[in-house]
Amino acid sequence: MGTRQLEKVPEPKYWHLKTVLSEALDSEFAVGEILPNERDLAARFGVARATLRQALEQLELEGRLQRRRGVGTTVAPPRVGVPVGPARHTWPGVADDDWQPVDAVETDNVPAAVANLLETAPGDRVHLVRRSRVTHGQPVATELLYVPASVVPGCTAAVSPGAQARARTVLRELQTLELEGRDRTVELGSARAEDAKQLDRLPGAPVLVVTTRYVSAGRTTAVAVATYRADTCRLTFGESDSVSLLAG
Amino acid sequence: MGTRQLEKVPEPKYWHLKTVLSEALDSEFAVGEILPNERDLAARFGVARATLRQALEQLELEGRLQRRRGVGTTVAPPRVGVPVGPARHTWPGVADDDWQPVDAVETDNVPAAVANLLETAPGDRVHLVRRSRVTHGQPVATELLYVPASVVPGCTAAVSPGAQARARTVLRELQTLELEGRDRTVELGSARAEDAKQLDRLPGAPVLVVTTRYVSAGRTTAVAVATYRADTCRLTFGESDSVSLLAG
């Protein structure tokens, strides 16, 4: 027959929908503008709301949209570039303008993955310092910094002049050591309930997990697990001699 | 009344389900083992299949599960650490054991984001080199390398001794230049249809997009956009003097 056979591969509706919406976002909407609500959009495209939502989810994952319960769906601004390790060989807390210490506790409950890196035995006391990072007025990351108590013997739990002060003390103590090296890993994760609250997202939201290992005196002396909002952040890694290029 | 009030916060079913499944994976399943199918699992937990799937999706996102249509859901091995930029200051193609050139074409169709970095005008000719990365026998990444034709004048389209050979020629030509600097960004994306096929995933699968800018002779001479499977990969960033630490 002369009729055109369908070319195989029936593209899923939500995929096609995502493409259409994406182009509409480029040409017809301004950053911050509110989209029609999901029920209207679904009706307009002649699909079920669940299908429409599948397309919106992808666009949100790519940082094109921002959805807030009770409010609506808005066009997201471009992702912000977040410097990760701009300077070589520095401890956390040194010239970290936008990291803010939150509090610190002493614990022996360390995630297995972190205990592995620290080479600590179950039961070893470890300082847990929490920090949060704010860029352009928005919270973009939370961090859990694990430092074995044996590494910073000067930090006694006896005096407790406030949780935040305790955090600063641990950081200051760390900075007296000579840092020999550092390595990092980046992977995809989903926000724990606690992180989600601080990042103003729902639990399970996609996040970029940056694990940093600090090496001093031939051993791993600290491990930091930082959780960045994946929808709004673009992590940037500069080299010491190319910092000036970042501006280009 | 003495009865226990529900403690507020009704945790979503899929979230609770995810937690339960996650613990079961740790204790009752071995890597590679096949889970019961989704309909059975949903019935066993007394939820709709859609709800069960929401939990499975999260676990797959975290790299705990692997789902294949027509086959089933299996327990995924731990994420593989993929070195990204292990050596300082090298062009692509230098001692890149597991990167494989695929082909190269000359084009003037460059994504706006890349054209921005390259500072090329619309219509400028650019070499597009495709490479793919295989680790432990599995494809983990695809890469598009953009090099303005003006940067590698030795690469003429006249002779075409095979697509892969053309790719090698561009890479070789690049390596004759002195590399001054390099910077990288990492962000979350979703796989384009083409990438998805090469990565053995469905379109829209979550990926980590690594954009590398190569600087030489005071200008951006090349831009590479690498797409890593987010479910199976953990990107590792080492420093030159801490390479030995990676083994720890």
Add this chain to the structure above:
DNA sequence: CAGTGGTCTAGACCACAAA
């Protein structure tokens, strides 16, 4: 072929934010 995960529907109710 049978069995799997992937897509899609048309509803319902809930949690939350803003008026």
Add this chain to the structure above:
DNA sequence: TTGTGGTCTAGACCACTGA
């Protein structure tokens, strides 16, 4: 109170894999 996005259901059919 109203309207939004978030969760959940109970089905249906499709695309793919492997026997």
